[in-house]
Amino acid sequence: MIAPFRNEPVLELRRSPQRDALLEALGALDSDLPLRVPVWIGDEPRMGDELTSTDPGDPERVVAVSAAATPAEVEHAVARAVEGAPAWAATPADARAGALLRAAAILRERRHRLAALAVRECAKPWAEADADVCEAIDFLEYYARGAIALEQAPPGLLQLPGERNTLAYRPRGVVAVIAPWNFPLAIPLGMAAAGLATGNTVILKPAEQAPGCALELVRALREGGVPGDAIALLPGEGEVGAALVRHRDVATVAFTGSVAVGLDILAAAARVPAGGRHLTRVVAEMGGKNCVIVDADADLDDAVPGIVRSAFDFAGQKCSAASRVLVHEAVADALITRLAGAVDVLVVGQADTFGTAVPPVIEHAAQERVERYAELGARTGRVLTARAFDVPSAGWFCPPTVACDLPGDSALLHEEIFGPVLAVERVPNVDAACDRVAELAFALTGGLYCRNPRTVDHVVQRSPVGNLYVNRPITGAMVGRQPFGGNRLSGTGSKAGGPDYLLHFVEPQVVTENTVRHGLVV
Amino acid sequence: MVGVVDEAAVEAGIRQAGGELAAALPQGARGPMRALDDRAMDFASQDAELRAALFRFVDVVPACRSLDDLARHLTGFLDDVEDPPQPIGIAMRMGDSRAGRAALGAAAAAGVRRMAHRFIVGQTPREAHGVLRGLWDDGVAASVDLLGEATVTADEADRYAARCASALDDLAAVYAPLPERPLLERDSAGPTPRVNLSVKVSALTPLLRPDAPELGKRDAAVRLRGLLRRARELGAHLHIDIESFDSREAVTELVLELLGEEEFRDGPSTGLVVQAYLRDSPALLERILAWAATDRRRFPLTIRLVKGAYWDHEVVEARQHGWEAPVFEVKAQSDRNFEALTTTLLGARPRVRVAIASHNLRSVANAIAVNRLLGGAPADVEFQVLRGLGDDLQGALAASGQRVRAYCPVGDLVAGMAYLVRRLLENTSNESFLAEQAAGVPLDELLAAP
Structure with missing residues (x-):
């Protein structure tokens, strides 16, 4: 009997010994860099150096040197996954869960090193990197339990005399996991764990920016007991993912990333290739344009720090991050002044320094993109942040920007920026704010600062988003507590870390048996 | 004054001191x-x-x-x-x-x-003059606390520091003409300032981060130094309050580091706070006492011992993160620890001055009893109460010749609301000593060992 799920506790970083342990792990990791990442299919890792990941805070530092999967390797990986599928599907759910729980224990043991790796490879500040490790562990623990429950206690059916009806969930086959770099541990592992727990074989295509993290995940899964044919690692650029998505033997695609790529995957998956024998199912999570509404009765003491964290932690590189604030005009001046002042004191710096709020963004192209939006904000609106931030010259740093008085059709108000840029708009009332939210194509997360319970109910009713947070930051969803995923163009409506996520990875099968023989019920 | 105190003698002393205080408490009369x-x-x-x-x-x-x-x-x-x-x-x-x-x-x-x-004595220090004078007339000193909105910007931190500096000036003007109150102005270690201001480090910097104490310390130090200098010029006492465990390390380290600076050896009189509900408070107190043992200063450091006012916050935060709570989860453990720390503190005089801040009759009686057993004069231990919450106890302490100081928040309604809600919660908590007292729990039970 497995103990009930509980979230893996994050490190108590307010205690200095815990911080010291992380810094020590970083020192040890640094001396092992660069990591060597193979294309890893079955028992045959193939080393290579076609791909490198570097420290976004110091692009000279190579974090991982990786092989990149060739088209032949994609074919080979899918073939092995197809071969391995029956045996893994036939493994009872509790045995599969056992492997995932052992992998969780391995990650727990290595948590400091893994957090350090996320700091180096993706410039995640410590607290965020540690939370990423914990969420990865949570996904393993949560889906392991969920898959057991799905197998051992599926929903009951109506039973009449003379027939026996059973509903069971069967694995769909091969799952391609196409993962982002911003949660380089939790998101790839969460998608992979859901597939594995339910008896599918999984091919992981990690983000090209984070192959090092992905290797650690696959290693833990295999050491935990997941067979080589059930989990493959295919590092590479976009074409590896594109080939997987279009492969006739890939039954399910689990994707987290940009809306452009997501829509392409959905379109590709909808076409059944010659010889294809199934409809490829896509589980997609595709970003957002997340708004925080601040009503006139909001407690600005809570709202200001909450908005700042939501918008600027990890340089705003979360799909859940806040990018628009819609504030009631009665408190707009106060909020804007305090928000600008609070952003001015943020520490822009290296991810490995405790206290850094805004680390460098992931790569040069991201820096250029953020700069374009910041310039557009300055040209067409008013930039509120006054301080000239001291940023290291090397590294992809972007100082935080808060802009207001933007034209209604400004790109800053409609496009996902994925960086430390926040737009503030005044609204005459909460309904006007809800109208603007309703106009958006995205509907991932939203926030509301308000102390009138009737207004809260009203905004809940009007809100299209997948996750609405009231009087708290809008990031930091926890497995089992805040199942996460968006609606509209933000995603396919799946909820990672929630009770129904695994259903996307299985096919229901109903068996009805006649139990009447010779007019007798036997 | 170091010495082992005999438990039976302490219990007898507690019953005696508790009886004296109970007799001096007002009976039923209410506006x-x-x-x-x-x-x-x-x-x-x-x-x-x-x-x-x-x-x-x-x-x-x-x-x-x-x-x-x-x-x-x-x-x-x-x-x-x-x-x-x-x-x-x-x-x-x-x-x-x-x-x-x-x-x-x-x-x-x-x-x-x-x-x-009832809980906030005025919108500004100037408005509080009447109340502060009235308290002094009743034989009660005060520590003024400036309520404010949370500090999230550098401007707000500057404004709070400026308000504190000007409050020091105002308070110096209020207290200067008042008649002498020897019990409130001198103890065995020497003179103690009349003017007493409590300040919050979280208001002196927007940069207190639980995982980066250095950041907040560096930023607050600049403003705190300014206030320490002003307090020294005016002969005032500056007390640095403690808040939640998230900032405990930063605040404690900041105070000890600044007081270690050469320019503050000669003053002002300063103090910090130890929260008895924290499991690690005995170790923290040992550290502070070790610091005080090597530090030679004109005014001994005052240590205010409190139970701690952020219990709900600490427990909720710990539960949400899956941590062991830093606080004792059973109230009697905090009460017992409070008594143990009281004994340690009273034994550590004259290296430190001691302020016992509790509304619990047993905790207060314990401090009086231990002080007597150690041969301390009444002025050698100060009792602190919260304005509006401990008024009756304050009266009883003053009437029975103890040295008492009321913690007096000043600020407008906007700024004061968080404080008010905390006090109201405290006042309606079923576990609170005041609730038990109001419910007519017999004296013997109120004085029973926790």
Whole structure:
């Protein structure tokens, strides 16, 4: 009997010994860099150096040197996954869960090193990197339990005399996991764990920016007991993912990333290739344009720090991050002044320094993109942040920007920026704010600062988003507590870390048996 | 004054000191308004939903823009209360019409303001003059605390520091002409300042980060140094308050580091706080005492011992993160620890001065008893109470010749609301000593060992 799920506790970083342990792990990791990442299919890792990941805070530092999967390797990986599928599907759910729980224990043991790796490879500040490790562990623990429950206690059916009806969930086959770099541990592992727990074989295509993290995940899964044919690692650029998505033997695609790529995957998956024998199912999570509404009765003491964290932690590189604030005009001046002042004191710096709020963004192209939006904000609106931030010259740093008085059709108000840029708009009332939210194509997360319970109910009713947070930051969803995923163009409506996520990875099968023989019920 | 105290003698001393204090407590007499507030508080103590509704209302009062808005909030919160008592039903019906809402809003606003005035002595230090003088006349010193909104910007930190500096000036002017009160102005270690200001490091910097104590320390140090200099010039005492465990390391380290700087050896008189509900408070106190042992300063460091006011916050935060709570989860453990730390502190004089801040008769009687057994004079241990919450105890302490100081918050309603809600929660908590006392628990039980 497995103990009930509980979230893996994050490190108590307010205690200095815990911080010291992380810094020590970083020192040890640094001396092992660069990591060597193979294309890893079955028992045959193939080393290579076609791909490198570097420290976004110091692009000279190579974090991982990786092989990149060739088209032949994609074919080979899918073939092995197809071969391995029956045996893994036939493994009872509790045995599969056992492997995932052992992998969780391995990650727990290595948590400091893994957090350090996320700091180096993706410039995640410590607290965020540690939370990423914990969420990865949570996904393993949560889906392991969920898959057991799905197998051992599926929903009951109506039973009449003379027939026996059973509903069971069967694995769909091969799952391609196409993962982002911003949660380089939790998101790839969460998608992979859901597939594995339910008896599918999984091919992981990690983000090209984070192959090092992905290797650690696959290693833990295999050491935990997941067979080589059930989990493959295919590092590479976009074409590896594109080939997987279009492969006739890939039954399910689990994707987290940009809306452009997501829509392409959905379109590709909808076409059944010659010889294809199934409809490829896509589980997609595709970003957002997340708004925080601040009503006139909001407690600005809570709202200001909450908005700042939501918008600027990890340089705003979360799909859940806040990018628009819609504030009631009665408190707009106060909020804007305090928000600008609070952003001015943020520490822009290296991810490995405790206290850094805004680390460098992931790569040069991201820096250029953020700069374009910041310039557009300055040209067409008013930039509120006054301080000239001291940023290291090397590294992809972007100082935080808060802009207001933007034209209604400004790109800053409609496009996902994925960086430390926040737009503030005044609204005459909460309904006007809800109208603007309703106009958006995205509907991932939203926030509301308000102390009138009737207004809260009203905004809940009007809100299209997948996750609405009231009087708290809008990031930091926890497995089992805040199942996460968006609606509209933000995603396919799946909820990672929630009770129904695994259903996307299985096919229901109903068996009805006649139990009447010779007019007798036997 | 170091010495082992005999447990039986302490228990006997506690019963004696407790009896003296109990005899000096006022019996039943209450102003009519105070009685009304107490009834409202009784109501709230008995019904958790009603309590939640009332506190959520009090919390939002300063943000309401009109009486109508106030009434809408109030009825919105009361909606959530099942089986409301009769007066609530009346309030809800008033919420149905515009005129009714105006009347309800006015009544509710007046009620909140009245409660606020019980705990907050004035909108500005200047407005508090009368209360502070009155206290001094009654033989009670004060420590003034400037309430404010959270500090999230550098400007706000600068403004708070400026308000503190100007409060020091104001207080110096208030206290200068007052008559001498030897019990309040001198102990065996020497003179103690009349002017006493409590400051919060979280208000002196927007950069307190639990995982980066250095950041907040560096930023707050600049402003705190300025205040220390001003306090020294005016001969005032500056007490650095402690808040939640998130900032405990930064605040404690900051104070010890700044006081170690050469320029502050000769003053001002300063103090910090130890929270007895923290599991690691004995180790922290040992560290502070070790620091005090090597530090030669004109005014011994004052250590204010409190139980701690952030218990709910600490427990909720720990639960949400899956951590062991830094606080004792059973109240009796905090009470026992408070007594143990009291003994340690009193034994550590004259290296430190001791302020015992509790409304618990047993905790206070224990400090009096241990002080007597160690041969301390009454002036050698100070008792501190919260304005509005410990008024009766304050009177009894002063009447029985103990040295007592009231912690007096100053600020407007907007700034004061968080403080007010905390005090009201404390006042209606079923575990609180005050609630037990009000419920008529016999003296023997109130003085029983925790």
